Amino acid sequence: MKLLFVHLLNNCTGSPKVLAILLNELCKNNSLEISLLTSKTDGALSGIPNVKYHNNFYCWHENKIFRVLQFCLSQLRNFFYTFFADFDVLYMNTVLPFGAAIAAKIRRKQIIYHVHEVYINPGFLKKFYSWVMNKCASKVICVSKYVKDNVDFKDSVVVYNPVEKTEVPRDIALYLKRKFERKLIFMPTSLKKYKGVFQFVELARLIPDFDFLLLCSSEHSEMQKFFSETNLPKNLTLIGKQKSLEKFYREATISINLSLYDKCIETFGLTVLESFDALVPAIAPxxxxxxxIIQDGINGFLVDSYNLIQICECIQKIMFDFETYKNFALNARKRAEDFCKEKFLSGIETILESLGNKID
Structure with a gap:
């Protein structure tokens, strides 16, 4: 079977990370021929063996006019490449590269949509993406029940995103003791107001005896420019984009997601799952x-991102004493095991096999 995967921007955010896990596994199957149409940027999708790469000509611009023009160019590239390419199944990672779906539909190819997002602005674009998906998709994969409930497509299934397991330290008690004593609050996110980055800054002011680390999927220079008019507290450190977050999770005491629910609702929460794998309790909306993912009061807390006093109280509950912290951390790791790579791959492969039978 010949598979064509399409993803708009290759960076180090959640959706390309998940696709990279899938491609790294599928490329081991000699009966599959895999092509990937994505941006020529360095990210999670770079350097996967046995994958044929094709450039979609997309790159992100700070200037909105250039960004729109670049987006339109990439959609034309998606359409024409897909229209003439040799493949059996098109795999759309996110709804964004719609040009490829339209071309594949014209050619009457099988089309899988892997939907990671439901909040898209402006609203007319969301309606357009949904319309294209409903006209083109053979099967829709949703990353959570929340996404499935918000996707208007009958033949949709939930396949939860996976976390790649890291090794458990030999001396877990010592590992957790160091985390507990470090008092480091970690938030990996995008450099957007609706991701709660300014709430995180204020949280750092409220708890001066903790260290706070904000890591964004942007260059450090962009972060400095973004916060240029903000008086940042001394206990807050800014870190630019990183290809791997493992070392940061290993240092963190607690991880936080502060997405503002009235502007953006997290459709899955991969950073929560990654923190759980590293025995890091999480606080999220x-x-x-x-x-x-989060079992409230067991491996973390579910909160109102605007209520910083409540968040402070949740941090204090997790950090009440070492035994309490250890229980939260161990419960987090146990929960991460429910989202193993094997379950994810089994779900995707079942869908590919069902479409393969239709092609045969």
Whole structure:
């Protein structure tokens, strides 16, 4: 079977990370021929063996006019490449590269949509993406029940995103003791107001005896420019984009997601899952995907991102004493095991096999 995967921007955010896990596994199957149409940027999708790469000509611009023009160019590239390419199944990672779906539909190819997002602005674009998906998709994969409930497509299934397991330290008690004593609050996110970055800054002011680390999927220079008019507290450190977050999770005491529910609801919460794998309790909004991962009061807390006093109280509850912290951390790791790579791959492969039978 010949598979064509399409993803708009290759960076180090959640959706390309998940696709990279899938491609790294599928490329081991000699009966599959895999092509990937994505941006020529360095990210999670770079350097996967046995994958044929094709450039979609997309790159992100700070200037909105250039960004729109670049987006339109990439959609033309998506359409024409897909229209003439040799493949059996098109795999759309996110709804964004719609040009490829339209071309594949014209050619009557099988089309899988892997939907990671439901909040798209402006609203007319969301309606357009949904219309294209409903006209083109053979099968829709949703990353959470929340996404499935918000996707208007009958033949959709939930396949939860996976976390790649890291090794458990030999001396877990010592590992957790160091985390507990470090008092480091970690938030990996995008450099957007609706991701709660300014709430994180204020939280750092409220708890001066903790260290706070904000890591964004942007260059450090962009972060400095973004916060240029903000008086940042001394206990807050800014870190630019990183290809791997493992070392930061290993240093962190607690991880936080502060997405503002009235502007953006997390559809899954991959950073929560990654922190759980590293035995890091998490605090996240009581909305969307995180509700399907966090067990409130057991491995973390579900909160209102605007209520900083409540968040401070949750941090104090987790850090009440070492035994309390250890229980939260161990419960977090146990929960991460429910989202193993094997379950994810089995779900995707079942869908590919069903479409392969239709092609045969």
């Amino acid at each position: 009581n909305y969307g995907g995180p509700k399907e």
